Amino acid sequence: MSTPATATELSYAHGTGTTPLLGDTIGRSLARTVEAFGDREALVDVVSGRRWTYAEFGADVERLARGLMASGVDRGDRVGIWALNCPEWVLLQYATARIGAVMVTVNPAYRAHELEYVLNQAGISLLVASLTHRTSDYRAMVDQVRSACPALRSAHYIGDPTFDALTAAADSVTPGQLAAREAELSCDDPVNIQYTSGTTGFPKGATLSHHNILNNGYFVGELVSYTEQDRICLPVPFYHCFGMVMGNLAATTHGACIVIPCPSFEPAAVLTAVQRERCTSLYGVPTMFIAELNLPDFASWDLSSLRTGIMAGSPCPAEVMKRVVAEMHMAQVSICYGMTETSPVSTQTRVDDDLERRTGTVGRVMPHLEVKVVDPVTGVTVPRGEPGELRTRGYSVMLGYWDQPERTAEVVDAGRWMHTGDLAVMREDGYVQIVGRIKDMIIRGGENVYPREIEEFLHTHPKIADVQVVGVPDERYGEEILACVIPRDRADPPTLEELTAHCRERLAHYKIPRALRILTEFPMTVSGKVRKIELREGYGA
Structure with a gap:
C-alpha cells in the first residue's frame, strides 16, 4: 500500500509492501521455478502446437545458453533478437540472461537503415532473426548492412539450419562451464537493451538490469495474484517490456504458463487461443481490446476462463474498460502505467479496486517505488489534485541509455528521479490520473x-x-x-x-x-x- 498523504497533501507516494525485492539473477529465478513446477506447462505456441513443461523449457534454455557460449558469446556481449513472437524468442531471452549476455530487442518493423543503426549503436556481435515476415526479408536486410556493421560476427535465422547450429554447438560446453559463468553474475548486471521509440531522430537504448526487470515482472504478477494455475495469453510484442517483462517474467516468477496466440496481433487468433487454452489472463493495449470487442462474431468465443489481464501502453478509455469487464469476464483486469526506462511499470490498479479506479486512473504506486507530481519548470512537488509532470524513483529506473550519458542526464536527475514527460494528477487517495503528455x-x-x-x-x-x-x-x-x-x-x-x-x-x-x-x-x-x-x-x- 502507499503511504498516506502528508499534512500538506503533496503529490508524493511511496509504495510499501511486505514482500521484499528479489536479489536474484533471471537465471537463478528460473531455476527455482523449474525445481518447484517442473511438470507444469511453461510455454505454449498455439500456431505450431509446440508445448514445453517447465522442466523441458529449462533444459532447452540451458542447451541454448551453452550453444551461445560455444559460439563465443562472453559476459557483457550484446546479442540481438529481431523476430516476431515465437518460442525461440523466449528461449533466447532466458539463455542470454544465464550467460550474462545483454539481449538487444529489435523491432521487427525496422528497415535496413534502422537495423544498421541498432547493430552499431549497441555493438551487437551475434544476431538471431526471423527469416521473413510479410514484405520483410530479414536475411536480405542483414546481408545489405553487414559490411557496415563491424561488430557483427554471426547471424542465425529461426527455422533455418543456422539457428539449429547454435544448439548443436552446446555439446562443446559442459554444464559445469555454464554454472561457472553464472556464478560470476550479479543481479545489477545489464541484461537487456530496449530501443525507445523517439519522435525525432534515432531511438535511444534503455539499458535494464536483472534487478530492474525481474522485480518489475514479479510485482506486476503479484498484483494480479498470479500462481502456477494461471495461463497468460500474450499477443503483445516480446520486443517491448510489455511482452518480455510484464508477460514472460511475470509468468516464470510465478510458475504460470506463457501462451503465444500468434506471431503478431490478430484479434480472432487471440480469442481463439484464450478459448482453446483456457487462458486466465489476457494482455493488450487498448486498441487491441477494441479490435477484439469489435469483431462481428465476438460473442461466439467462450472467454469464461478469463479472470484478469493487463491493459497498458496508453490510457484506457472508460467505455472500453467497462466492456472488457462485462463482456470478456475480466473482472480483475489491471491497468498498468510506465515506460521502457522504468522497466516498465510504476503504477498499477489492484484486483480489488472498484470500477471507478480502474476506469478513471492508472492505479497507485507499485511496491518499493516512489512517485511524485511536480511543476515541470521548478521541479517542486505540487499539491494533490493539481496537474504536473509525473516522476518516479526506485529499483526500476534504468541503468541509463546505452553509451549515451548525456541523453541519460536529460531524463534521470541527480536524485535518480526519472522524468516521464507525462502530465498527471495524484488524487487525494494516492491514485494517479494521466492527463496527457507535456508536449501534447x-x-x-x-x-x-x-x-x-x-x-x-x-x-x-x-x-x-x-x-x-x-x-x-x-x-x-x-x-x-x-x-x-x-x-x-x-x-x-x-x-x-x-x-x-x-x-x-x-x-x-x-x-x-x-x-x-x-x-x-x-x-x-x-x-x-x-x-x-x-x-x-x-x-x-
Missing part, C-alpha cells in the same frame, strides 16, 4: 486543454470506436482542437456537427473540437502509444 497539452486562447479529458468523453459517442485529440495551429487562438476518429461503422462515420452537439452540454466551449478527421487506424509507436505528432503533421493532408 493544447493551449487554446490562453486556456490549458488536456486531450485526455476530451477523448474520454468522445468515447461515449455511439458512432466512435476510438478517438485521439490533438492541437493544430490556428491563427486566432494559437492552437485549435482536432478530433481524429475511427468510426464503429465506416459507412456511417460521425460528422463534426454531431460531435459538436454531443459535446455542447457537457464540455466547456473551448474544449469542443473544431475539426474532425476520419481514419481507419492510428500511427503507433512500438510500445502501443499513438504517435500524436503524426496526427498533427497529417492535418490537412
Whole structure:
C-alpha cells in the first residue's frame, strides 16, 4: 500500500509492501521455478502446437545458453533478437540472461537503415532473426548492412539450419562451464537493451538490469495474484517490456504458463487461443481490446476462463474498460502505467479496486517505488489534485541509455528521479490520473486543454470506436482542437456537427473540437502509444 498523504497533501507516494525485492539473477529465478513446477506447462505456441513443461523449457534454455557460449558469446556481449513472437524468442531471452549476455530487442518493423543503426549503436556481435515476415526479408536486410556493421560476427535465422547450429554447438560446453559463468553474475548486471521509440531522430537504448526487470515482472504478477494455475495469453510484442517483462517474467516468477496466440496481433487468433487454452489472463493495449470487442462474431468465443489481464501502453478509455469487464469476464483486469526506462511499470490498479479506479486512473504506486507530481519548470512537488509532470524513483529506473550519458542526464536527475514527460494528477487517495503528455497539452486562447479529458468523453459517442485529440495551429487562438476518429461503422462515420452537439452540454466551449478527421487506424509507436505528432503533421493532408 502507499503511504498516506502528508499534512500538506503533496503529490508524493511511496509504495510499501511486505514482500521484499528479489536479489536474484533471471537465471537463478528460473531455476527455482523449474525445481518447484517442473511438470507444469511453461510455454505454449498455439500456431505450431509446440508445448514445453517447465522442466523441458529449462533444459532447452540451458542447451541454448551453452550453444551461445560455444559460439563465443562472453559476459557483457550484446546479442540481438529481431523476430516476431515465437518460442525461440523466449528461449533466447532466458539463455542470454544465464550467460550474462545483454539481449538487444529489435523491432521487427525496422528497415535496413534502422537495423544498421541498432547493430552499431549497441555493438551487437551475434544476431538471431526471423527469416521473413510479410514484405520483410530479414536475411536480405542483414546481408545489405553487414559490411557496415563491424561488430557483427554471426547471424542465425529461426527455422533455418543456422539457428539449429547454435544448439548443436552446446555439446562443446559442459554444464559445469555454464554454472561457472553464472556464478560470476550479479543481479545489477545489464541484461537487456530496449530501443525507445523517439519522435525525432534515432531511438535511444534503455539499458535494464536483472534487478530492474525481474522485480518489475514479479510485482506486476503479484498484483494480479498470479500462481502456477494461471495461463497468460500474450499477443503483445516480446520486443517491448510489455511482452518480455510484464508477460514472460511475470509468468516464470510465478510458475504460470506463457501462451503465444500468434506471431503478431490478430484479434480472432487471440480469442481463439484464450478459448482453446483456457487462458486466465489476457494482455493488450487498448486498441487491441477494441479490435477484439469489435469483431462481428465476438460473442461466439467462450472467454469464461478469463479472470484478469493487463491493459497498458496508453490510457484506457472508460467505455472500453467497462466492456472488457462485462463482456470478456475480466473482472480483475489491471491497468498498468510506465515506460521502457522504468522497466516498465510504476503504477498499477489492484484486483480489488472498484470500477471507478480502474476506469478513471492508472492505479497507485507499485511496491518499493516512489512517485511524485511536480511543476515541470521548478521541479517542486505540487499539491494533490493539481496537474504536473509525473516522476518516479526506485529499483526500476534504468541503468541509463546505452553509451549515451548525456541523453541519460536529460531524463534521470541527480536524485535518480526519472522524468516521464507525462502530465498527471495524484488524487487525494494516492491514485494517479494521466492527463496527457507535456508536449501534447493544447493551449487554446490562453486556456490549458488536456486531450485526455476530451477523448474520454468522445468515447461515449455511439458512432466512435476510438478517438485521439490533438492541437493544430490556428491563427486566432494559437492552437485549435482536432478530433481524429475511427468510426464503429465506416459507412456511417460521425460528422463534426454531431460531435459538436454531443459535446455542447457537457464540455466547456473551448474544449469542443473544431475539426474532425476520419481514419481507419492510428500511427503507433512500438510500445502501443499513438504517435500524436503524426496526427498533427497529417492535418490537412
